[in-house]
Amino acid sequence: KHIRMGNLPVDTLRPLDPDTFAADSSAVVDFLAGYYRDVDKYPVRAADLEPGRLRKLLPDAAPEWGEPMERILDDVRRDVLPGLTHWQSPTFFAYFPMNASAAGFAGEMLSVGLNVVPFVWVASPAATELEGVVVDWMARLVGLPDRFVFSGGGGGVLQGSTCEAVVCTLAAARDRALRGIGHEGIVRLVVYASDQTHATFQKGARLVGIPPANFRVIRTTAASGYALTGNAVRAAVEDDEARGLVPLYLCATMGSTGLGAVDPVRELGEVARRHGMWLHVDAAYAGSAAICPEYQGYLDDAELADSVSMNPHKWFLTNMDCCCLWVASPATLTAALSTYPEYLKNVDGPAGGAKAPPAGVDYKDWQISLSRRFRAMKLWFVLRRYGASGMRAYIRRHVAMAEWFERAVSADERFEVVAPRRFSLVCFRLRPPSTDQASDDGGVNRELVAAVNASGRAFMTPFVVDGKFVIRLAVGGAMTEMRHVRDAWELLQRTAEQLLGQR
Template sequence: MGSLPLDAPVQPLDPEAFAGDSRAVVDFLAEYYRDVDKYPVRAADLEPGRLRKLLPDSAPEHGEPLEDVLEDVRRDILPGLTHWQSPSFFAYFPMNASTAGFAGEMLSVGLNVVPFLWAASPAAAELEGVVVDWMGRLLGLPSRLLFSGGGGGVLQGSTCEAVVCTLAAARDRALAKLGHEAIMKLVVYTSDQTHATFQKGARLVGIPPSNFRVIPTSAASGYGLTADAVRAAVDRDVASGLVPLYLCATVGTTGLGAVDPVRELGEEARRHGMWLHVDAAYAGSAAICPEFQGYLDGAELADSVSMNPHKWFLTNMDCCCLWVASPRDLTSALSTDPEYLKNVGTNGTGKPAAIDYKDWQISLSRRFRAIKLWVVLRRYGAVGLRAHIRRHVTAAKWFERAVAADELFEVVVPRRFSLVCFRLRERFVGDDAVDDVNRELLAAVNESGRAFMTHFVVDGKFVIRLAIGGASTELRHVMDVWELLQAKAEEVLQRYQL
């Protein structure tokens, strides 16, 4: 493949070129996945501006061969990436990729339809409704959150989008009764373990920052939000003339994997007519296994539930399932109906109402995400996906036992799902130095290039997180990182002469 002649017209969807370029990219990625464990997990060169120095100041005037582009990716891009699909990536939460996810993504971007209206791509819109009901049943969600039970679901790009949408729905539902001027009285409640995206979302929908309540948690409740703490905060606000609006219950918090008691919080939300959202972005995937469905007990009290198949469900970015008990509440807050978007010929026919997903999200345009999740479900089935989840939970249990058996280390909170939070013990380091030593340990592990982990701070303590969930991560990789941690701990402690 050479460069195009200077006067050659561009043929962007020539079938032969499409096939050839696609094969070249697939071969490139296959080679990458064969060798991904050979790259430093985190980019070795973290100096900002590196890539700008390597690339030209302006785009090329004439097209270039794809092999030249891929060679530049290999030489300039790959060394500057953090390799999220490395089997030794244990940071943040997993961001799964899979063969089925990639195949579904190829179908999505290849067909490149935009199903914002039912009429814009009927099969795409209807497949989405089918797939979110499939997912809801796999997770054991109550029927009231499914289309088959009067609720419904949509595939968002991220939890952040789902949060803004549900906050807007809750806001408008409340203001329809109170009047728009009452927006200054609305209050949102979360815990100190809740993801910060809820604070951002509350600001975006106009909730005053002074009306955002971050309720403390403690080790006594496993850092879960208690109904008593919520009740006390709500009662204080009600006594001050404020209006409780929205309560978030998290199943699998980002920092520690903590679980809030959904049923108890749901009952408290109903006491004041609050919108209850259940955020199961990471841990929701585990609920396809019967042994984990108890964590969603009480979901029938929720107004909305969300989880991210792109985290731990072998579905390539981006894909977030959002279910709502009342689609009307959501669409009332998000719908627009200009003449140029009306579905001509679909109304008044006596047929089931079409779903226009533009009214279920922030943006108008949207991707055909449903086909990606559908391919994953079809290719792996519930049995294969449960095995994927259980494999990582088993590895996390092994790691937790290894940490607990080592006198230098301690497990900070009991393991939940596949996240283990640990650190070097104070008695071997000293109270004044313990956080610094753990910071150095984490930095040493990450700088080795052999693994990548992140941290959290709870009760003033610096904690190291090991989040297991990579599509290629096996028990042997977890054993390897444990050996690496032990070796680096010895090096760090020697520097402190301990």
Template sequence: MGSLPVDTLRPLDPDTFAADSAAIVDFLAGYYRDVDKYPVRAADLEPGRLRKLLPEAAPEWGEPMERILDDVRRDVLPGLTHWQSPSFFAYFPMNASAAGFAGEMLSVGLNVVPFVWVASPAAAELEGVVVDWMASLVGLPERFLFSGGGGGVLQGSTCEAVVCTLAAARDRALGRIGHEGIMKLVVYASDQTHATFQKGARLVGIPPANFRVIRTTAASGYALAAGAVSAAVEDDVAHGLVPLYLCATMGTTGLGAVDPVRELGEVARRHGMWLHVDAAYAGSAAICPEYQGYLDGAELADSVSMNPHKWFLTNMDCCCLWVASPAALNAALSTDPEYLKNVVVAGAGGKPQAAAIDYKDWQISLSRRFRAMKLWFVLRRYGAGGMRAYIRRHVAMAEWFERAVNADERFEVVAPRRFSLVCFRLRQPPRPSSEQSDDDDVNRELLAAVNASGQAFMTHFVVDGKFVIRLAVGGAMTEMRHVRDVWELVQRTAEQLLQRQ
């Protein structure tokens, strides 16, 4: 098909839709077939590369799909970091799957906007079903299910979930002390907590000076100690401040640390704080019974979040947020203009039905995507048993890598492995003090050289002043051979660096 003059443009012509969609599916199938042939990280990191390749203005007339895909292949793919590469070990995994893609296609193709019940009742109801399914799978208490008085919603990201829960906690507290008391509210987290909580606190009006970053230590496995939180809270109360919100994390970004949810929950209860459990990455592992103990004490929490788009084969974007009190969330986020009110819903014969859910009151934006479709497809297509096997396979790969690091005296594991994340570094051999170079420098060089090779991609963290290399296993296409290959690459690269010193 050639150019499309405006007077013949039919954007949803079924035949054109089928042909263009088939071309995209074929393109992606070829991409996944060959993704391991691309350098994992974008080879050219110089800003402005793509702008130089593309025209300065949009085309006047439409172009054939084949020509557009040729440009994607030639100009776009070389500038991508390939997150679905089997040798991608950076950040945390961002999973994709055939089932997730199929659900996403249906979601995008149907293109409904379920912000209020009548806007698409089945979309809202399916969302309620899948968040209840997920809550049960990860072992959350009944109070987070709709049947237990709580409920869940699919947000786009943890960042959105954090802002929503902070707003709910803020309004609940200000209802007690008055709105003029906002400058007294204090949020607590550890030095391992994701920085999105600091960003979220600013967005809801908490003064940056009222965000407490509490130090963790190697002795606790870098977990947030309840005693340290209590001491910080009591000091703030003595100075007339009001404890507002406490974050506990299951699987911190840097090291995979796990905070003691029950102990922190008891502190939060004593001081009337909102307790949020951030399980963005490791919450997926909680579908396995052996990891559900990490959520012990969740009945003391006000909210819990986890991201199926990280390690649960659900294509971006999809974050489960559960709250024990939907009313508290809705009070902070709801709007009720006449044009958004539902028509009265009645059952057969005029009998009342279950309460309708207006998910616009559970999130920041009004418009929302039909995310439930792709999570439902993943759960239906692979099943709980299949997903448990998937998680355990990645953990087994990380266990192997940890053993390999420990067996090589040139390296050290910096923190105990949690889930499928291994944090390690290269030791410097003993040298005279006059010749001793910085351990951090050699580890920076090691990571840079591995990533520059294009054969793998990892990221870093800094803990106790040490530069640490992170290997996060979790790709949908990653197999044991890829983990062995990256370890051999690390060893070879380290040997070359040490020989030059």
């Protein structure tokens, strides 16, 4: 007697039965198509922020018997969607965008469906080689020098996030330095970044063993556009060297999270070279813009860098997760991350003869974990489906929307732009009433962003710079159009008028 599992008897369960696979996958695609069709009807931020809501709705234990796909998707629609913040909403302007596209989804489906694990070349040669191709394509698109492509002696890898890329490059820099001063010298190593640099770098430094007291956060000012300057770094480095410490690693940012600030790569690169530091360029968000010639100047001096990273999943229509990391010296990176157990060596044929992978690439040695996903497929699909010209138009359209929003803010005397617009990020605030000017603790601007977000019609996030509480509007959603930006501005104006009228 068969026991039913949804539409399948348990004793004949075939998890990859082609007919069931096609039916279930089609149901999910139809569900997502309907979701994207109606995503603008959902409050962009989770409507119900009560902690524990979903736990109350779901059973305490997993089901004993399988259930039909239709029933599971009904539960997603009823129980899960209302508790999501909808990152693909056209009025999501918070954080930085998390892009998605039909091409990225198709590539992700193939990646997940094929389900290969290309940790060594022989484990899936084509997956390894496709990854090498697409990271070289991307390096050339954003204008990186030849030293970061495989034919130029460097190379790239697809990580999951900037966090992973940071830990890997910090480990490489650490081991390179310790070969000269001994492992006990780790307590002398110092990492440098600006007060605009993402906190990921502080976390990464701790993870590779750098004492927290040896992380230098260097102050930036409005005079430099909140960019890190060579003089400020030089002063900090020379002070540390005078105390017997060893400068290890310097981060330059192209498009900082708070304000979109851009650090001068050549200026910082020259300081890094002079003092033997590893220079990493973090272009997680704005690196995508460098495919446009008008933005490539920010990376013109990357020949002085040791590594560069950018996230196609932010602003390059590549579904989460995908981070390009390029290094000028792969050997330095793999020396810190390699392991060579017998069962992971590349072998070919029944005789077990060793076969070296192309360009010496076993990607397990370019990342933290051993296992890895076939991320190259989705980035390849995006590049093939939309082409470089299509992607440039996509980036420029968002920049144009941000330019319009910046002009609109500047034209309203109640508001001010706090820092010059960079790329598609605008940082602004409502000019505080005179009673708030002294402390400027956020006051009316905290109320403004809270009211806008609570409306469900837009979602923005704040930042604090020079004691000023500012609001960030980051344009970059795959479904965002100019009308959504205009609507967000009208919402801000109406809400501001109401708040000021209550004071």
